Amino acid sequence: MSHPLVECIPNFSEGRRQDVIAAIADEVRRTSGARLLDVQADGSHNRCVITFVGSLTAVKAAALGAARRAVELINMTTHRGEHPRLGAVDVIPLVPISGVTMDECVTAARDLGRQLWESLRVPVYFYAEAATRPQRRWLPDIRAGEYEGLVQKMADPSWAPDVGAPTPHPTAGATVVGARRPLIAYNINLTTTDVEVAKTIARTVRERGGGLMHVQAMGVVSESGRAQVSMNLLDYAATSLARAVEVVRTEAARYAVEIEDSEVVGIIPLDAVADVARACLRLKNFRREQILEARLIE
Amino acid sequence: MSHPLVECIPNFSEGRRQDVIAAIADEVRRTSGARLLDVQADGSHNRCVITFVGSLTAVKAAALGAARRAVELINMTTHRGEHPRLGAVDVIPLVPISGVTMDECVTAARDLGRQLWESLRVPVYFYAEAATRPQRRWLPDIRAGEYEGLVQKMADPSWAPDVGAPTPHPTAGATVVGARRPLIAYNINLTTTDVEVAKTIARTVRERGGGLMHVQAMGVVSESGRAQVSMNLLDYAATSLARAVEVVRTEAARYAVEIEDSEVVGIIPLDAVADVARACLRLKNFRREQILEARLIE
Numbered sequence: 001m002s003h004p005l006v007e008c009i010p011n012f013s014e015g016r017r018q019d020v021i022a023a024i025a026d027e028v029r030r031t032s033g034a035r036l037l038d039v040q041a042d043g044s045h046n047r048c049v050i051t052f053v054g055s056l057t058a059v060k061a062a063a064l065g066a067a068r069r070a071v072e073l074i075n076m077t078t079h080r081g082e083h084p085r086l087g088a089v090d091v092i093p094l095v096p097i098s099g100v101t102m103d104e105c106v107t108a109a110r111d112l113g114r115q116l117w118e119s120l121r122v123p124v125y126f127y128a129e130a131a132t133r134p135q136r137r138w139l140p141d142i143r144a145g146e147y148e149g150l151v152q153k154m155a156d157p158s159w160a161p162d163v164g165a166p167t168p169h170p171t172a173g174a175t176v177v178g179a180r181r182p183l184i185a186y187n188i189n190l191t192t193t194d195v196e197v198a199k200t201i202a203r204t205v206r207e208r209g210g211g212l213m214h215v216q217a218m219g220v221v222s223e224s225g226r227a228q229v230s231m232n233l234l235d236y237a238a239t240s241l242a243r244a245v246e247v248v249r250t251e252a253a254r255y256a257v258e259i260e261d262s263e264v265v266g267i268i269p270l271d272a273v274a275d276v277a278r279a280c281l282r283l284k285n286f287r288r289e290q291i292l293e294a295r296l297i298e
Numbered sequence: 299m300s301h302p303l304v305e306c307i308p309n310f311s312e313g314r315r316q317d318v319i320a321a322i323a324d325e326v327r328r329t330s331g332a333r334l335l336d337v338q339a340d341g342s343h344n345r346c347v348i349t350f351v352g353s354l355t356a357v358k359a360a361a362l363g364a365a366r367r368a369v370e371l372i373n374m375t376t377h378r379g380e381h382p383r384l385g386a387v388d389v390i391p392l393v394p395i396s397g398v399t400m401d402e403c404v405t406a407a408r409d410l411g412r413q414l415w416e417s418l419r420v421p422v423y424f425y426a427e428a429a430t431r432p433q434r435r436w437l438p439d440i441r442a443g444e445y446e447g448l449v450q451k452m453a454d455p456s457w458a459p460d461v462g463a464p465t466p467h468p469t470a471g472a473t474v475v476g477a478r479r480p481l482i483a484y485n486i487n488l489t490t491t492d493v494e495v496a497k498t499i500a501r502t503v504r505e506r507g508g509g510l511m512h513v514q515a516m517g518v519v520s521e522s523g524r525a526q527v528s529m530n531l532l533d534y535a536a537t538s539l540a541r542a543v544e545v546v547r548t549e550a551a552r553y554a555v556e557i558e559d560s561e562v563v564g565i566i567p568l569d570a571v572a573d574v575a576r577a578c579l580r581l582k583n584f585r586r587e588q589i590l591e592a593r594l595i596e
Contacts (some may be wrong), residue, residue, distance in 0.1 A: 009591065035592055053594065097590060182590075245579055261580040270568075270591040273575050280578035281543055282559040284502060292305065292480075293568040295335055296351065296595045 003256040003297065004099040006108070007182065008052055010057045012070045013085050020073045025050055027065035033058030037267075046081030047090070052268075056100060056108045059116040063092050064115050071120050071172040076147045084143045084152065087173030088120065090140060095181045097269050098288070105179035106130045113163045113177040120172070123154070123164030128178035132162050139176060147173045181214075184233040184272055185265035186241060188248050189226040191258045195219055200229035201251045205229065205244070212247060214239045226260060236272045242279035270294060301595065302397040304406070305480065306350055306357045306398035308390040310368045311383050313344040318371045323348055325363035331356030335565075340358050344379030345388070354406045356396065358564050362413050369418050369470040376443045382441045384448065385420065385471030389437060390479045395567050396586070402574060404428045411461045411475040418470070421452070421462030430460050437474060445471045475574075479512075479541035482531040482570060483563035486523040489556045493517055496525035499549045503527065503542070510545060512537045524558060534570045541579035568592060 014020045021041050028036045029280045034054040035061055041048040047278060052062055058209060067089040074088035087117030092112065094105045107128050113124035131137045135158075143151045150168040160166045168174050190198060203209045206217040214235035221226035247257055271288060278286055288294050312318045319339050326334045332352040339346040350360055364590060365387040372386035376447040390410065392403045404427050411422035429435045433456075443451045448466040451457045458464045459472060466472050488496055497517030501507045512533035520526040527546055531537060547557055576584055586592050 005591075005594075025590060037590075053590070224435055241579065259580060261582045262580055264584055266588065267590050268588055270589050273571060273589055276575040276578055277571050280574055281539065282557060284559045284561055286562055290353070290562055290564065290566055291337075291566050291568050293303075293572055293595050294591065296303075296333060297591050 003057055004104075005053055005058050005297070006100055006105060007058045007095040008054075008092065008093070010063055010066060011049055011085075012048050012050070012066075012074065013046065013072070013076065013079050013081065013088050013090055014074050015041045015043050015048050015081065021048050021265070023045050023073060024048070024066045024069045027069050028052045028062045031062035031065055031205050033060055033149065034062035042083070044081070045083035047085065053097065056094075056104060056184070057271070059094065060108055060112050060115070063112055064119070066077040067092070067116055067122070067175070068120060071122060071169070075171045076173045077171060081148070084140070084146055085173075086125075086143050086147055086176050087169070088124065089116070089122065089172065089175045091127075091176040091180075093128065093220070094177075095182045096179070097182065098271060101180060102129055102181070109177050109179045113175075116175055116177070117164035118209055118260050120169070121164070122169045122172050123161035123174045125174065125176045126162045126178055127176050128180040130178040136162075139178075142176050152175055156181045170297050181235045181237070182269050182272075184236050186231050186233060186240065186244070186262065187222070187261045187265060188229045188231070188262045189222050190226050190228065190252055191260045193221075193225055195221050195227045197255045197257055200255075201248055202229050204229075204251050205231070205247055212239045212244060215244060227257075236269075236275065240275050241272060241280060242276050300425050302353055302355045302402075302543060303351055303395040303595070304354050304397050304398055304403060305360055305393040306352075306390065307347060307393070308361055308364060309345060309347050309383075309388045310364075310372065311377050311379065311386050312344050312368070312372050312376065313339045313341050319346050321371060321447070322346070322364045322367045325367050326360045327359035329363055329534065330354055339429055343382065343484065344377065344381070345381045345382035347490060354392075354402060356552070357392065358406055358410050358413070361474055364419070365390070365414055365473070366418060367418070369467070371470045374394040374471045375469060375539060377406055377445070382438070382444055383471075384421045384423075384441050384445055385467070385473050387420065387470065387473045389425075389474040390476075391392035391426065392475075393480045394477070396569060398480070400479070407477045408477050411473075414473055414475070415462035418467070419462070420467045420470050421459035421464070421472045422473065423474045424460045425474050426474055428476040434460075437476075440474050446474055456472055479535070480532045480567050480570075482534055482539065484529050484531060484542065484560065485520070486527045486529070486543065486560045487520050487522070487556045487558045487562060488526065488550055490525050490553070491519075491523055493519050493525045495550070495553045495555055496527050498553075499546055500527050500529075502549050503545055509536045510542060513542060525555075534567075534573065538573050538577060539570060540574050 202217035528581035
């Protein structure tokens, strides 16, 4: 039996003061049932991203604890950084990994948003799958105007927060909370150095070009000088890694180009790897529990 | 970081008395650091197989505890069953899963064998990778003659045990301890009902037929009536699942037959699944630690 597993990847507006970043991460470390996986800070963005996993209950508690510390320690009135941001606790996405539904994550995101308002007095917008209306689905739309434009934005009734008063927290601004599918960052390198081929394939493959649903793609030059189709798969259960590869392979063949190799950037859920094996081997009746290590997850 | 993980799959000569089977399994359950995964009993074989994992230290302790109970509770002088067996604790294989080498498992198997003799007075043979000479590599060779033939077999100097006196334990016989790679049981179903095609492919593919190293294969009829190549992959790191499939596909094409689907029977290590993804997607630089769940294993 594998336990319900949720990933949480909050972004905080501090990327320089190591003591502040450590204090925020410590709140996750000391939360029973939450497991801290990664802390990444970017000085020029002046922003850090903390990755942790656990049950819904543990993840909510860890996120609230970390947010409390961030609100205490970060002052947005003097914050400068290259990355767009709305508040000290800029965004908190919840991601269902296994044994938990998207609906449950949406409910948890809404709970967490209410707690942020009730205990920290930070107004909250819900985004992605937790959005309360279509125009709040995309993070960049909510973030437009940034912290500095919040007073004016929140005075507009159409941008009243989903939870809390329509005025920003004086030093912590506002926070965006939501639920989304795990994202897989995946690059396919081609047997050509002609980046135009990669760009053309990317335009055909991606959702925005009428291609595969839940796929973002662009053509770039790889580190080794190859043309590369760089993709984000936003819902691997609907549009799998294996399907994306097949479509890129077919499109590349039009230009007498092949797939040289590919790479997963960062983290990938076990179920996505198992799906590749299922597709590649035409496996039938293959269950996650047949993977030895899947039975050992705490 | 994932912890060193060893699998242990001891076979005991009791498949009918549930209280005895439970008492043996309880020894594993109560060993700190060992995790009981499965208990399977077969009444007609009069034999049970207990699967557990843990660190080398935990696995050795759990195996010794379970063996002590089995020696107490099983009397081979009255044991009857269809499966060949040499003793109450018939065989104890140690299998490296991750973060541990085969050499370490061989050393652990030798330690465990000495403990079985010193604390339980059961003489021990080492087999598979832990064998002390080539003729003791294969379990069926060691088991030939079974419990009933042990007094005579052990009197033959070439069959003196590796540890202990050359006479069987009066009620527990002898035990075989060793280390081997994880075995993957894998069946490929063909788009034909002609079992002769599967048999011919199996003969070509398997090591014994001059085919792939570390592959056992036979042609059978599947439950749904298809011709099936039924395989054991004895060392997936050397001969991968993906390679076995490619060779079967190529051979099948000679008879205008294709692969319909395939199935993994029982348990498969995570690394073997990751290897399929690597081969199928031509993944470069893909690390086990990129799989989210691999970082959560206790």
